[in-house]
Amino acid sequence: xIDHATFVGEAVRRLRAEVPGTAIVxxxxxxxxxxxxxxxxxxxxxxxxxxxxxxxxLRAGEVERVREYFRASELRFEVVSxxxxxxxxxxxxxxxxxxxxxIGAAFIRLFExxxxxxxxxxxxQGTIAPDWIESGGxxxxxxxxxxxxxxxxxxxxxxxxxxxxxxxxDEVRAVARYLGTPVADRQPFPGPGLAVRVIxxxxxxxxxxxxxxxxxxxxxxxxxVAAGQLGRPWQYFAVLLPTRSVGVLGDNRVHGExxxxxxxxxxxxxxxxxxxxxxxxxxxxxxxxxxxxxxxVVRVLYDVTDKPPATIEWE
Amino acid sequence: xIDHATFVGEAVRRLRAEVPGTAIVxxxxxxxxxxxxxxxxxxxxxxxxxxxxxxxxLRAGEVERVREYFRASELRFEVVSxxxxxxxxxxxxxxxxxxxxxIGAAFIRLFExxxxxxxxxxxxQGTIAPDWIESGGxxxxxxxxxxxxxxxxxxxxxxxxxxxxxxxxDEVRAVARYLGTPVADRQPFPGPGLAVRVIxxxxxxxxxxxxxxxxxxxxxxxxxVAAGQLGRPWQYFAVLLPTRSVGVLGDNRVHGExxxxxxxxxxxxxxxxxxxxxxxxxxxxxxxxxxxxxxxVVRVLYDVTDKPPATIEWE
Numbered sequence: 001x002i003d004h005a006t007f008v009g010e011a012v013r014r015l016r017a018e019v020p021g022t023a024i025v026x027x028x029x030x031x032x033x034x035x036x037x038x039x040x041x042x043x044x045x046x047x048x049x050x051x052x053x054x055x056x057x058l059r060a061g062e063v064e065r066v067r068e069y070f071r072a073s074e075l076r077f078e079v080v081s082x083x084x085x086x087x088x089x090x091x092x093x094x095x096x097x098x099x100x101x102x103i104g105a106a107f108i109r110l111f112e113x114x115x116x117x118x119x120x121x122x123x124x125q126g127t128i129a130p131d132w133i134e135s136g137g138x139x140x141x142x143x144x145x146x147x148x149x150x151x152x153x154x155x156x157x158x159x160x161x162x163x164x165x166x167x168x169x170d171e172v173r174a175v176a177r178y179l180g181t182p183v184a185d186r187q188p189f190p191g192p193g194l195a196v197r198v199i200x201x202x203x204x205x206x207x208x209x210x211x212x213x214x215x216x217x218x219x220x221x222x223x224x225v226a227a228g229q230l231g232r233p234w235q236y237f238a239v240l241l242p243t244r245s246v247g248v249l250g251d252n253r254v255h256g257e258x259x260x261x262x263x264x265x266x267x268x269x270x271x272x273x274x275x276x277x278x279x280x281x282x283x284x285x286x287x288x289x290x291x292x293x294x295x296x297v298v299r300v301l302y303d304v305t306d307k308p309p310a311t312i313e314w315e
Numbered sequence: 316x317i318d319h320a321t322f323v324g325e326a327v328r329r330l331r332a333e334v335p336g337t338a339i340v341x342x343x344x345x346x347x348x349x350x351x352x353x354x355x356x357x358x359x360x361x362x363x364x365x366x367x368x369x370x371x372x373l374r375a376g377e378v379e380r381v382r383e384y385f386r387a388s389e390l391r392f393e394v395v396s397x398x399x400x401x402x403x404x405x406x407x408x409x410x411x412x413x414x415x416x417x418i419g420a421a422f423i424r425l426f427e428x429x430x431x432x433x434x435x436x437x438x439x440q441g442t443i444a445p446d447w448i449e450s451g452g453x454x455x456x457x458x459x460x461x462x463x464x465x466x467x468x469x470x471x472x473x474x475x476x477x478x479x480x481x482x483x484x485d486e487v488r489a490v491a492r493y494l495g496t497p498v499a500d501r502q503p504f505p506g507p508g509l510a511v512r513v514i515x516x517x518x519x520x521x522x523x524x525x526x527x528x529x530x531x532x533x534x535x536x537x538x539x540v541a542a543g544q545l546g547r548p549w550q551y552f553a554v555l556l557p558t559r560s561v562g563v564l565g566d567n568r569v570h571g572e573x574x575x576x577x578x579x580x581x582x583x584x585x586x587x588x589x590x591x592x593x594x595x596x597x598x599x600x601x602x603x604x605x606x607x608x609x610x611x612v613v614r615v616l617y618d619v620t621d622k623p624p625a626t627i628e629w630e
Contacts, residue, residue, distance in 0.1 A: 096561070199558055241558050243514055245629035246411070248622065256624075260573075260616055274601075279591035282619040286589075290624040299625045301575055301616035304597040307563065309605040310614045314560035 015043035023122035029066035032126030056083025057193030096315035200242030213238035247298025256298030330358035344381035347441030371398025372508030411630035515557030528553035549581035562613025571613030
């Protein structure tokens with residue numbers, strides 16, 4: 001493990017070298033990009049501006065939460081509302097890779113416009129080592145097209161600056177703690193947001209269902225952790241499946257979708273273990289999900305697969 | 316609860332009244348139709364013939380197991396091989412109700428041919444009370460189109476004889492035990508077989524996957540029951556989902572299907588509870604399924620929903 005003061009000093013020096021004028025920072029509210037934004041703030045002061053995009057695919061309360069974190073961290077930031085643009089970009093798209101490409105392209109177009117507004121061509125991103133390793137570094141196959149890697153087209157006016165590209169997740173967490181930001185212990189949240197937790201078509205209605213289900217999983221898991229019934233997971237979330245099955249609602253039958261719940265332990269996201277969540281906690285998640293999304297979701301499944309062979313997220 | 320000797324005497328009398336000549340019995344190897352076949356054998360002797368259809372949608376080893384049960388029960392029976400006919404009937408069908416209609420129609424055509432061969436128009440079926448109650452008896456909505464209810468078209472030459480139509484599942488089990496058949500403690504298996512456990516297109520390849528997954532669930536659950544780690548479930552099985560997700564195989568990524576595992580307690584199938592299967596048992600099921608179906612299935616989910624709001628089977 002690196003020495004934090006040395007790493008931060010190094011990163012600040014490199015950021016100043018790579019950014020002669022101003023820069024914008026792609027800030028998702030996740031730990032990686034928040035650390036990148038903090039380093040940019042440290043290196044560039046008012047020459048850096050964090051841009052938080054509300055793409056309509058965020059978790060319940062996410063915009064407010066991120067505003068709070070950023071204010072507490074004394075970051076200079078702006079919130080850009082762009083839900084319509086992202087839903088249009090995703091209209092009719094089912095293929096996971098195509099979803100990521102569309103979202104990546106929408107992000108790039110949006111950041112290009114913001115960069116122009118801010119008079120710069122530098123985009124600071126929180127890319128970390130597993131992102132580019134899994135995206136086809138070296139001789140590996142491409143595990144996943146990360147929306148924040150390789151998404152910059154050749155003709156773009158933007159130049160990427162990636163201060164965390166040599167770090168692994170646990171190292172980023174350590175740096176975050178060293179910098180004293182409250183996001184240090186936040187669970188990872190994918191850049192494409194709930195879009196990768198909505199398998200099949202991404203519509204406002206289906207994103208709403210995934211949002212409700214994710215909020216329930218977060219609340220119940222956090223309650224169980226607080227009550228000492230469960231260790232703190234690496235990541236915990238819900239995925240909306242397009243598979244319909246039969247349910248019973250009163251005397252009527254309904255055809256509803258299914259929700260898959262994922263709660264994993266991990267050190268660096270390269271491998272992960274599905275946790276032994278107590279039956280009572282899963283029962284409460286199932287009961288709340290099928291009640292709060294009555295008639296829309298009739299079945300709740302718990303993902304018992306480790307990584308490998310499954311990845312943590314579905315897409 | 317009825318008196319078993321009285322019920323059997325009554326049923327034999329009614330069968331003799333309703334079947335003046337010969338009859339065939341639709342015998343799936345499940346408990347309901349086996350009890351119906353035993354009653355027909357008792358009432359009609361060699362005038363009855365049980366017909367077991369190998370529709371290509373059976374569980375691993377099912378044909379051999381059913382032959383053995385029927386021989387042990389001293390039933391007169393025939394096995395009809397018809398996998399090609401059923402796969403043709405299901406070609407391109409995805410809708411669950413349409414699957415059941417196609418399978419029901421294929422059964423009827425096959426039984427009509429068998430009835431003609433046996434010189435009769437009487438078809439004895441093991442319909443029980445929840446089948447017709449859930450299929451739209453009284454003012455209820457149709458919960459499910461049971462392949463063995465209402466599937467006889469108006470122009471058919473067949474007349475249905477249903478000796479168990481007033482019984483619930485626990486009563487059928489009791490009668491089976493009274494008759495001394497080894498199927499008394501078998502878990503229920505749906506008439507349409509693995510077709511309703513293959514969500515989406517029913518191809519020989521996908522049925523093979525569902526067959527492997529079901530065999531693993533049965534073996535591991537039975538092992539856990541024998542080891543005292545789990546009470547005896549009402550029903551336990553695997554469902555193949557068409558939903559693909561990302562997996563990791565060595566250094567490569569794969570897109571595989573998912574398997575949902577269902578293990579429920581119930582008294583009469585009208586309500587059911589998802590059981591608290593030990594984490595180690597689920598881990599073994601996940602490990603074996605993703606290994607024995609390597610690259611085809613990358614994710615295993617445990618269904619934690621009770622009935623209601625979900626049904627026991629998915630379709």
